[in-house]
Amino acid sequence: MEQTLHLPGHTGLSIAVVALLSIAGLLLYVARVRGAAGRRDQILLTVLRMIAVGGVVIAWLQPSWRTSEVVRRQSVVPVLVDESLSMTTRGASGLTRAQAVAAFFVQHRGDFERLEDAHDVQYFAYSDTVRPVTRQELESPLEALGGRTDVLHALETVVDQLRASHWGGILVVTDGLDNGPSLAARAGGAVPSPGDFARIESLPCPVHVLVPPDGPAPRDIALDRLSGLEYVLQRDLAEVVARVRTRDLPDTPITVRLLEGDQVLDERTVFTQGGRLEVPLRFLPRSPGRRVLELEATLLPDEATSSNNRRSAVARVLRDRIRVLHVSGHASWDERFLREYLGRRRDIELVSFHTLRTADAVTTDDDEQTTLIAFPAEELFIHRIEGFDLVILQDYELPDMDRARFAAGVVRYVEQGGALLFISGGNSLGARGPWPEDLASVLPVHPLKAPMRGMIEGRFPVELTEDGRRSPLLGRLKQELGAEPPPLPALTPVGGVARDATVLLQASTQPDRPAHPLLVVAARGQGRVATLLTDSLWRWSFDTGAKVGYRQVLDGTLAFLTRDPSGDLLQVAATRPRLTPGALQEVRVRAPTGVPAIRVEVRQSGGDLDKPVHAEDITPDESGTARTSFVAPRSGTFRVRAECAWGDLRLRAEDLFLVAPSDEELDGLTSLERTTLELASRTGGQTRSLASPELSSLPLKPEVVARVGLLTDKPLWDHPLILLLLLGVLALEWYAERKIGYT
């Protein structure tokens, strides 16, 4: 209910005209009586005339008290508070930005209560997404974990959600850092698109930005960026450069570490010299594919922020040509056909050493007349072995001199991710001397209990084992070789295979006896090994009908050993190697045609492996391609695994991606003016410090009052006493004029 003065039928113009005429008439009257009466009489007459004119005007205006029903519509004022990671940055006062914001809300509790009385105030917290919060929540520091700040997206989301018709203004409490796709581009110096400015200007009301009161604390070590990861080759020393920014730390030792999981890849201690530092770090990537590396710098107790002391990055280790070291104990047909096979593969870079003459040669020639060179065992097995993706020891025994060291070098190479193919023959695996016990930890086969010299010779039919048939490496071998592969004439006798090894090919020696292992594979440490227990597989290559099988066996064995992803029947790839929490990740899977469904599961590395963060069965299209997407849940390293059945085979593939806050969020020290200037200036708003006490002075649009019904109109001019008063005034004026003598 509301009472207002009502002047029926009059407009402002008509009232103004009447008022002017009345004033003009009064002025004329005053001028007229001025010379005709004394001063007291002039005043009396003028007052009486004014009262009379006033009464006439009131009678003309016919005012009344109108009682009406009204609705007040409060203007909407959204308050958006930044909860991105950069709000954890500590200011010069010692408080983090989030703590300063919480203190502001506590300090201005009364202001906000008044604001809530006058406006419809809605509170939100935002980073790259928006969520509603209460004012009470804002009086405590928000757990600032948002990996990215996108204020424009947040504003548009809030405007879209509230759909208000009357906006009072928008308050944004932020440190000013924004790395959304639009404003970040501008801050980064790129040419802004007119569309971005149009989006800002299309906001329905002014945006007022409240920023933390002080700059960041003076002391800080920040890992600025890690460069050099764009082109990293497998088994080639990678040199990356960590750029470190320091403030207020003259001549202080800081340690920068490069880590992969818990393993420290490299570590360097440097002294700050003020400003920026470039710290070179090195590591040897041993396998291709994506790797998540972490960079860590010393954390001092009073730094502005700890978030910029650790930074994650994804390195994509590319497969160079496969480097193969082929060492054979003697030149032979087995060596020759293998060498020819390796030479034909254009993806292989071959380094080989073959023993051409031994100390027991009957005739020796002057070395000047031959092309023989000394075998660089030390160089190969101690210093350079890590540079090879695959080492093939073909009927080769390590040199007697320093054998233990060389064997240790080979074992270490395998356990650290190398690949070893051991091909037997008449000189190795106990055929000539003792069993190589110093390589036993990596070999997938055991020696005979009763040593036996030489090889077993005869005609041995070869067949795929159950594991071999299920293996994608050799699964097609049977089709290539037909029903019955050519028998092999020689086998190396062994006492059995290691418990964790897998026999892929076997040969029958006698019908009533267990088959003899022929191709045995196993994982050892981070590496892989395979043993081929014959020196006569070359017969397949020298046979028109079996040469395809020869290639198939070696292709499959080398693909297993070198973890060649290109040969995998099932391939999976996360399209974004790095993304921020809450962002959308897309996964692409390629399977052989005819696969009905592919199981895709995403699990966090080092997390609860029993609980995938995403699991789904997807159906590939006719070409065998399938896609799915999901929201990256939280920071961490995630593995996406695809699995499907293809005939008898069970195919598996895996990829890796990183979910982490953006580097700018981690940095936290970006200029405060980036976002605020754009938003406030382009929407007509203001930028204020949180320290400013005048919150109430912000120019917010007031409420809207709408009249929805008329209840009563009570006239004020038609009361009899007013008429009598007016007549009395006129009579008094007449009497006074007559008495004064003015007529």
Next chain:
Amino acid sequence: MIDRISRRQWLLRALQTGLSGLGLALLRPARASEINRFRVAQVTTGDLPPARPDAAFVLAQEVRFRTAVDVKLDRVVVGLGTASVFDHPFLLWVGNGDFPALTPTERTHLATFVHNGGFLVIDNAGEGTAHAAFDRRIRAEMAMAIPGLALVQIPEDHVLFRSFYKLTSVFGRRARKPFLEGVFHEGRLAIVLSHNDLASAWSRDGFGVWHFEALPGGPTQREGAIRLGINLVMYALLLDYKDEQAHVETLLRRRRLRPEDSLPPRRPETDD
């Protein structure tokens, strides 16, 4: 003519051969499987008996004496028309005159042998017109058996001349032509044609007596012929290994493993 040696020399050689065999037997208690042991098989065509039948055995013997190759010392003669040629990737074909045209089977076997990775040494041991007749016939047969593959002169810098011994020229019992010819298949030398009667230079009896005199160089020329034979065998077994060895330092340091490793200039990835 044969090289004449004294009785003392004969006894010394016989002793040397005997001791070598005994030494080999003691030093090599185990060996590669039979199929993987190296043999020099002599190939014949039609019903012709093998020419210079001792040559293959002597070449195998010399390979055994001078290298680490596990050699099976036996006398193997295989007919080109039989499936046995596919048990022996190294064949020696010694011709000393014209021979009957190859049968279709023999031609097919020759082509298959080359395409599957075999290595054939053809030695023209003929004298005078017989030499020319064999040369004409062998060229004609090869043109028919492996029509897409031509006989070309083997370059002097080919790895064949460095596969074990450093050789600067070609040798044989004769010194007719200073070059070898060959057929290349998929970048590999698959057939070598010698015009200088290598087989006669290699031929000797069980007592070490050479059957033929090497002319004009005598023992030095014969030693050259033996070394060429060793190189032929080593090339057959190792292909371009010695070419690779020439770049081994660069290859070994292609990738850096430690900061102190020097980086050689990276070779562009070409088809060479």
